[in-house]
Amino acid sequence: MDWLIPLILTVITASTPLLLASTGELITEKSGVLNLGVEGMMLVGAISGFAVTASSGSAILGILAAIIAGMLMSLIFAFLTLTLMANQVATGLALTIFGVGFSALVGSGFVGFAIEPLPGLHIPVLTDIPLVGEILFGQDFLVYLSIVMVIAVGFFLSRTRGGLILKAVGDSHHSAHAIGYSVIKIRYMATMFGGAMAGLAGAYLSLSYTPMWAENMTAGRGWIALALVVFATWRPGRLLAGAYMFGLISVLQLHAQSAGVHVPSQFMSMLPYLATVIVLVIISSDRAKIRLNAPACIGQAFRPAQ
Amino acid sequence: MVRLEPRRQHSQAMVYLSPVLAILMTLIVGGIIFSFMGKNPFDALYTFFILPINNSYGISELFVKATPLVIIAIGLSMGFRANVWNIGAEGQLTMGAIFGGGLALYFYDSESMFLLPAMFVLGAIGGAFWGAIPALLRTRFNANEILTSLMLTYVATLFLSFLVHGPWRNPEGFNFPESRPFPDAGLLPVIYDGTRVHLGTAFAVLVVIAGWILLSKSVIGFQLRVVGKAPQAARHVGFRQKRMVWFTLLLGGALSGLAGLFEVAGPIGQLQPAISPGYGFTAIIVAFLGRLHPLGVLFGGLIMALTYLGGELAQITLGLPNAVTGLFQGILLFFLLACDVLTKYRVRFGTPAAKGEAA
Numbered sequence: 001m002d003w004l005i006p007l008i009l010t011v012i013t014a015s016t017p018l019l020l021a022s023t024g025e026l027i028t029e030k031s032g033v034l035n036l037g038v039e040g041m042m043l044v045g046a047i048s049g050f051a052v053t054a055s056s057g058s059a060i061l062g063i064l065a066a067i068i069a070g071m072l073m074s075l076i077f078a079f080l081t082l083t084l085m086a087n088q089v090a091t092g093l094a095l096t097i098f099g100v101g102f103s104a105l106v107g108s109g110f111v112g113f114a115i116e117p118l119p120g121l122h123i124p125v126l127t128d129i130p131l132v133g134e135i136l137f138g139q140d141f142l143v144y145l146s147i148v149m150v151i152a153v154g155f156f157l158s159r160t161r162g163g164l165i166l167k168a169v170g171d172s173h174h175s176a177h178a179i180g181y182s183v184i185k186i187r188y189m190a191t192m193f194g195g196a197m198a199g200l201a202g203a204y205l206s207l208s209y210t211p212m213w214a215e216n217m218t219a220g221r222g223w224i225a226l227a228l229v230v231f232a233t234w235r236p237g238r239l240l241a242g243a244y245m246f247g248l249i250s251v252l253q254l255h256a257q258s259a260g261v262h263v264p265s266q267f268m269s270m271l272p273y274l275a276t277v278i279v280l281v282i283i284s285s286d287r288a289k290i291r292l293n294a295p296a297c298i299g300q301a302f303r304p305a306q
Numbered sequence: 307m308v309r310l311e312p313r314r315q316h317s318q319a320m321v322y323l324s325p326v327l328a329i330l331m332t333l334i335v336g337g338i339i340f341s342f343m344g345k346n347p348f349d350a351l352y353t354f355f356i357l358p359i360n361n362s363y364g365i366s367e368l369f370v371k372a373t374p375l376v377i378i379a380i381g382l383s384m385g386f387r388a389n390v391w392n393i394g395a396e397g398q399l400t401m402g403a404i405f406g407g408g409l410a411l412y413f414y415d416s417e418s419m420f421l422l423p424a425m426f427v428l429g430a431i432g433g434a435f436w437g438a439i440p441a442l443l444r445t446r447f448n449a450n451e452i453l454t455s456l457m458l459t460y461v462a463t464l465f466l467s468f469l470v471h472g473p474w475r476n477p478e479g480f481n482f483p484e485s486r487p488f489p490d491a492g493l494l495p496v497i498y499d500g501t502r503v504h505l506g507t508a509f510a511v512l513v514v515i516a517g518w519i520l521l522s523k524s525v526i527g528f529q530l531r532v533v534g535k536a537p538q539a540a541r542h543v544g545f546r547q548k549r550m551v552w553f554t555l556l557l558g559g560a561l562s563g564l565a566g567l568f569e570v571a572g573p574i575g576q577l578q579p580a581i582s583p584g585y586g587f588t589a590i591i592v593a594f595l596g597r598l599h600p601l602g603v604l605f606g607g608l609i610m611a612l613t614y615l616g617g618e619l620a621q622i623t624l625g626l627p628n629a630v631t632g633l634f635q636g637i638l639l640f641f642l643l644a645c646d647v648l649t650k651y652r653v654r655f656g657t658p659a660a661k662g663e664a665a
Contacts, residue, residue: 036452040636076640085310085651086643089391089452093590094643098636104629215629220460227453266468273457277443280454285447303312 007255008135012143013209015247017042017201017218019146021225022232022239023153024197028074029229030157031190032170032297033081036092038198039222040099041073045202047103047110050213054113063142063203070199071192073099078191082184085301100216110213117211118142142204147240149197154236166190170295173302183302198222220273227276231283233293242279249275310651320649325595325602327648328641329609335637345624353623354616354634364615366501370573371614374399374565374582376510376607378589380517381558383598388533388550394440394455395562396586397462398433402563403570404466405432407577410492411474411485421491425567433563434556436462441555445548451555459586467579474577485577494572506568510607513561517600526553562586583614584632591639610635 021038028035035041048069053062077095080086118140121127127137157163166186168176173183201221206213224246232238253268284290336354337347358364378395385392392398406429413421439458443449467483476486494504521527532539533550569581592610596602617631 080640080643084644084647086646090594090639091643093393094636094639097587097591097632097639101629101632101634101636105627105633108627108629220457223453223456227457230450230453264468264472266464266471270461270464273460276457277449277454280449281443281447284449287448290448 003255003259005131005135007251010251010254011244011247012135012139013247014251015244016143016146017204017209017221018225018228018246019150019240019243020142020204021198021201021222022228022243023146023150023236024194024201025225025229026232026234026236026239027153027166027197028190028194029298030170030234030295031166031187032173032295032300032302033078033187033191033194034088034092034299035074035077035095035191035194036089036226037073037077037095037099037222038194038225039218039220040096040103041070041195041198042202042205042218042222042225043099043103043216044073045070045199046206046217047107047202047213048199049203050113050115050206051106051110053207054110054115059116059118059207062207063200066199066203067196068199070195070197070202072195073199074191074195075188077195078188081301082187082191085303088299088301096222104215107213107215111215113213115207115211118208140208142200142208145200146204150236150240157236167295170297173297173300177302177304183304187302198225201225224272224276227280230290231279233283233289234295235293246272246275309654310647311654312651313649316649320645321597324645324648325597325606325642328595328638328645331641331645332634332638335641336634339630339633343626345626350620350624350626353620354630355612357623358612358615358619363501366498366503367615368608368611369507370502370504371611372607373504373507373510373572374569374585375589375592375610376604377506377513377565377568378558378562378586379592379596379603379607380513380600381554381561382589383593383596383600383603384517384521384530385554385558386593387530387598388554390444390551390554391452392437392440392455392555392558393452393590394436394457394459394586395558395589396582396584397455397459398436398559398562399566399569399582399586400459400462400466401436401566402429402433402560403566403577403581404462404469405429405435405563406567407485407488407570408469408474410488410571411577413492414486414489416489417491419491421489422494422571425492425571426564429563429567430560431563433566434560436563437555437557437559438552441552444551444555451551455555466577466581470577470579476576483579487576488571492571493575494568502573504568504572506565506572509564509568511604514600514604517603521600530554562589588614588635591635591642594639594642613638 021042025038045066049062049066052065053059073095077091080091081088120138120140123137127133165181169181169183169186177183205217228239228242231242250272252271253265256268333351337351340347340350359368382392382395406425409425409428436458440451440455443454444451470485471483474485476484494506496504497508570577574581588610592603592606595606595609613631613634617628620626620630621628
């Protein structure tokens with residue numbers, strides 16, 4: 001049992017950035033927009049959060065900066081794809097290429113800086129409960145926020161009028177437009193929500209997961225978050241399960257060595273990427289299920305008829 | 307109020323003008339960024355874009371850097387035309403280097419003239435194999451090739467890292483994570499003395515010509531053009547989307563694999579953990595900069611090669627971080643995509659005409 005508690009704790013920290021980013025992308029995709037720039041938005045969020053925290057000493061300011069940075073990144077994407085009707089796939093790639101370069105440029109002045117990691121919750125008595133205390137009551141607030149957000153998004157999509165409108169825009173933009181909803185405006189908002197959550201995911205990486213900045217520190221997590229949305233067939237409940245499953249896979253390498261598994265570290269590091277491919281194959285091969293759940297207008301430009 | 311009005315036909319002038327416009331806008335934004343970083347923008351732009359190629363050695367280096375970019379981008383542009391988004395060229399490049407380079411390491415004392423041609427073949431096979439996986443997963447299991455090809459890039463890079471840290475590490479290499487140097491018979495001949503311009507550069511020119519012929523004269527080239535422009539019409543006349551996926555991913559993979567082999571058998575001369583400064587990703591921009599046309603790709607490759615040279619020089623002389631290169635590349639792609647709107651739409655000022663409001 002000695003290994004179980006540390007394992008669960010590392011799974012939580014590895015899953016949280018995936019959950020935050022994919023929750024945001026889920027809303028973006030539900031509106032019919034495919035933003036492949038999650039990796040770039042996360043990186044810019046990570047460096048913005050780190051730079052502001054390191055300069056101001058305030059993690060709250062850092063997190064706000066990361067959210068704003070993520071939103072600004074998604075605003076570039078939204079302007080190009082929604083206003084100028086550029087190809088969404090190409091623009092998403094551009095956003096990632098830009099984000100990698102921009103974050104590395106800003107971050108070059110912050111390599112080697114040290115900051116205090118985000119403090120964990122501490123509730124007397126509850127946090128001190130043996131075994132489960134630290135897991136349930138000792139995390140930093142972004143962990144709780146990630147769970148709250150995915151539940152809130154689930155509620156929003158299934159129980160609110162706003163959620164219905166969002167799904168209508170994603171499933172049939174011409175009908176939604178005909179009823180009188182502003183397709184472009186709603187898609188702007190959904191895209192920026194995705195940007196904010198990706199920025200937050202980046203901030204979690206640079207402020208809590210590994211409290212430091214390193215070039216390309218997201219290491220493909222933005223892309224895995226995109227795959228998670230497909231894995232979840234655009235349903236928030238499955239997103240939560242998927243994020244934690246991937247979190248588990250990605251920390252296996254840390255624990256395998258101590259458990260006496262002697263596989264070269266590179267092969268252990270391949271696991272999350274291979275798992276992403278396998279999971280995509282299993283989910284996507286059920287074409288009917290994908291057709292039923294995927295937003296029908298995903299990736300398509302909308303131009304209101306005049 | 308500004309609005310966009312669709313053109314009846316794509317503007318031919320804008321097809322050629324929009325990349326030029328995008329490059330100009332990137333230079334302006336680049337100048338602004340440089341001045342924010344406390345550098346004289348004109349000095350910095352001069353260092354970045356003129357200084358690297360104001361001597362003959364610089365121009366030869368431009369060809370060396372453009373070689374992999376052009377070879378990869380020709381393959382990618384065929385796929386992008388048919389809406390096959392292979393973004394894992396970096397992984398296919400790595401696999402080509404592993405397959406072809408592996409042969410050179412296995413015959414490390416060979417003097418055979420057949421070694422190099424055999425490495426070419428294996429390099430292409432390695433890249434095509436890595437491209438075949440997303441093709442199979444897309445055609446057989448409907449899995450999105452964007453995500454699978456990218457995930458496989460991480461796998462290929464880690465596999466190369468494993469090889470050079472483990473079984474393929476140079477036994478006389480003081481424990482550095484590097485392979486043995488390739489034998490002379492496994493190195494690309496330099497085709498212009500005093501430079502690093504190698505046989506691969508000549509091959510890149512051949513690829514451009516072959517790509518042009520393929521696109522304009524062959525049946526599959528015609529299908530590629532139609533599938534991209536009118537997917538429904540293409541389905542209607544019976545072009546098989548699956549065939550396009552296989553063709554473009556195998557071609558893109560084989561060319562990327564060759565590009566990777568040329569790097570390790572050319573400028574590098576051995577296997578090491580990092581064999582490419584992101585050529586596979588930059589080639590995506592090259593393909594768009596060249597408007598998915600082989601001749602355009604040739605120019606696009608030279609321009610993007612210049613950003614690598616400029617970045618290196620700016621790092622040495624101005625102390626700018628190397629990341630500036632990536633930043634420039636991203637901004638250029640943004641402007642390219644934004645300027646593209648001008649080929650399909652006319653920008654109009656003022657409110658829509660009365661007819662539009664009545665509708």
